[in-house]
Amino acid sequence: MKTRILVNPRAGSGAAATRVPAVELSLRERGHVVDLERTRGPGDATRIIREAREEGVDCVVIVGGDGTLNEACQAYLDDQGRLLEGPELAIVPAGTGGDFRKTFDLGTDTAAAVARMDESPGRRVDLGVAEFRDHRGTPTRRAFVNILSFGLGGLTDRVVAGGPKWVGGRVAFFTGALRALFAYQNLPVRLTVDGASCLEAPILNVAIANGRYFGAGMKIAPEADPSDGQFDVVALYDLTRAQGLGLAYKIYRGTHPGSPGVRVATGREIHAAPARSSLEVLIDLDGETPGRLPLDARIIPGALRFRI
Numbered sequence: 001m002k003t004r005i006l007v008n009p010r011a012g013s014g015a016a017a018t019r020v021p022a023v024e025l026s027l028r029e030r031g032h033v034v035d036l037e038r039t040r041g042p043g044d045a046t047r048i049i050r051e052a053r054e055e056g057v058d059c060v061v062i063v064g065g066d067g068t069l070n071e072a073c074q075a076y077l078d079d080q081g082r083l084l085e086g087p088e089l090a091i092v093p094a095g096t097g098g099d100f101r102k103t104f105d106l107g108t109d110t111a112a113a114v115a116r117m118d119e120s121p122g123r124r125v126d127l128g129v130a131e132f133r134d135h136r137g138t139p140t141r142r143a144f145v146n147i148l149s150f151g152l153g154g155l156t157d158r159v160v161a162g163g164p165k166w167v168g169g170r171v172a173f174f175t176g177a178l179r180a181l182f183a184y185q186n187l188p189v190r191l192t193v194d195g196a197s198c199l200e201a202p203i204l205n206v207a208i209a210n211g212r213y214f215g216a217g218m219k220i221a222p223e224a225d226p227s228d229g230q231f232d233v234v235a236l237y238d239l240t241r242a243q244g245l246g247l248a249y250k251i252y253r254g255t256h257p258g259s260p261g262v263r264v265a266t267g268r269e270i271h272a273a274p275a276r277s278s279l280e281v282l283i284d285l286d287g288e289t290p291g292r293l294p295l296d297a298r299i300i301p302g303a304l305r306f307r308i
Contacts, residue, residue: 001058004087006038006072008064016079018096019110023063023092026114039068049075052087058077059088059307061117066100066146069294070286073127073143076303081129083303087106090117090307099213099286100146103226104308120307123228127212128304132283132295140291145304147214147221150272150293151236152206152244153185153284156180156215182241188223189293193233193239193267200275204236204244204261208270212254214284219254223264229301233270235263254299 005024009017020036025035037048049072052060062069069091081290092113093101093204106113130142178248187203199206209212209221209232224232236247239261250256259266273294274281 002056003027004048004052004056004057004060005034005036006039006060006062006064006068007036008045008068011064011068012094016065016068019063019092019094021118022110023061023114026111027061027118028299030118031113038046039071043071045071048072049086053084055273057087059090059117061090061092063092063094065094065098067288069100070144070146070288073145073304076127077129077141077143081131083127083300088122088307089121092117096213099216100211102213102217103146103211103224106141106308109225117177117307122305122307123227124302125304125306126210126229128130128208128297129287129300130208130229130283130295130297132291132293134291142285142290144210144285144302146211146286147207147209148295148297149205149207149214149220149284150281150295151203152180152184153205153207153214153282153297156284186237186239187279187281189281190273191233191235191276192271194269198233198265199235199237199263200253201235201237203281204239206236206272207232207234209234210299218248218251220251221255221264222257227302229299230266230268231270231297231299233265233267235265237261237263268299271295 007016007020023032039045045068062072078084092110093108130148131141134140186204189203191199194228207220208223211220211225212219212224214220221232221234247256256262282289282292
């Protein structure tokens, strides 16, 4: 198998870089033809996947976090948002949050990750595609394999990005979410799922989920299945700060569905817009804040093949 290691050396405060020698050695011992590419700046993971496609690479092993994986997934869309086939993907988790792996109950042991990748028959995973406006108002299209959210999550990203990562993923995101919660004001949003009205209310946060976890371990969509061809949409709405804070414990455990102020729906096409165009409702996409509402999201069933 022709295998490429894609590493973000800054992921996990440098943890990703330290894992590369063991990953490379283990793959070679298993008979893989291996080369190595390091990201050096924004967009590099996308470029590396595109080059792997052109060069006939069979599998790309991503050593990094959710942000690196999200950037890699952009290479599977063309300029019109259509699916492009490409190499299989495998994951050696090494990022700050590590939420995507949690849906599949994947640990962080490097040797186990390589063995799993080598022995897996492969699994098809859905890909989300979102269209929205960036912070300059320019129409933007982004793929996502885990969760896109808007509301408090977008503001939390801004706060976490400016804070220390050395304290660990869960602590960094939890403290960031607390700080954002006390600064955030619920904003009225209209939400439709598969063309039908789902919610029109002031929202704390709405998650469009392919995977189950975000925010370094919050089990926001406990029933989400990344291979079922639809999103799980989880809306937190009409909640005070105190109610939102009280719900956090349930969200970490995945027991919040059915609670007051929580609405869950499933569908393939999602539209969300602020009730007034002057309102800024920020989007969260795997730890980044790429833009704001309005947005349209759709799912491409079975778009990617993962060796997990």
